[in-house]
Amino acid sequence: MADYLIAPSILSADFARLGEEVEAVLAAGADVVHFDVMDNHFVPNLTIGPMVCKALRDYGITAPIDVHLMVQPVDRMIADFADAGASIITFHPEASTHIDRSLQMIKDAGCQAGLVFNPATPLHYLDYVMDKLDVILLMSVNPGFGGQSFIPSTLEKLRAVRERIDGSGRSIRLEVDGGIKVDNIAEVAAAGADMFVAGSAIFNQPDYQQVIQAMRAELASVSAG
Numbered sequence: 001m002a003d004y005l006i007a008p009s010i011l012s013a014d015f016a017r018l019g020e021e022v023e024a025v026l027a028a029g030a031d032v033v034h035f036d037v038m039d040n041h042f043v044p045n046l047t048i049g050p051m052v053c054k055a056l057r058d059y060g061i062t063a064p065i066d067v068h069l070m071v072q073p074v075d076r077m078i079a080d081f082a083d084a085g086a087s088i089i090t091f092h093p094e095a096s097t098h099i100d101r102s103l104q105m106i107k108d109a110g111c112q113a114g115l116v117f118n119p120a121t122p123l124h125y126l127d128y129v130m131d132k133l134d135v136i137l138l139m140s141v142n143p144g145f146g147g148q149s150f151i152p153s154t155l156e157k158l159r160a161v162r163e164r165i166d167g168s169g170r171s172i173r174l175e176v177d178g179g180i181k182v183d184n185i186a187e188v189a190a191a192g193a194d195m196f197v198a199g200s201a202i203f204n205q206p207d208y209q210q211v212i213q214a215m216r217a218e219l220a221s222v223s224a225g
């Protein structure tokens, strides 16, 4: 089976019990904690910052924390999140004045680095930075809120990015975020994704393990071909 990662988005968790929620979803079989940072400027919502990331580490969370920066400017946040225990830091190219520099800052801070593409953001931002990328994240909704519907044109975009990654010969994760459910995860994987962010599909159900196992069963059917 391909090496698929499931990354629950804590945007849909119960923030009043965040440590327990993250612990529970990891115990239920999740691989990575997806941490959505929104600034009410780049996106029309306001969420959580480095203090909350550090609080999760202090609580005892050791799994990778995948910080998705939906903020502008970007660079000011990089060191703060690295110090707070982020494992992966991704940002939107439109939000950074100097994309190459922002990527290098993330790597210099000891984290994995990635670019995030909104549904209508063109892929040309990848042209000269493939050597600095550990992750490419395609948004399959417009960022800002959980619980939105998957935008179907993401499938074509995933196929295009998968070709670029395979053509580069590099080991780069292809992550997808927005509207991922048990009933579409196989189609999304078949288009090339290998890391799946899911918020409402997991946290809005009473049994996290059941959802994650159902997702893995769907992914196994893709691997089986």
Ligand SMILES: O=C(CO)[C@H](O)[C@H](O)COP(=O)(O)O
Pocket: 009, 011, 012, 034, 036, 068, 141, 142, 143, 144, 145, 146, 147, 148, 177, 178, 179, 180, 197, 198, 199, 200, 201
């Ligand atoms: O980045 C995000 C929104 O900007 C969320 O991670 C994403 O929408 C996940 O939520 P859901 O799985 O409910 O669509």
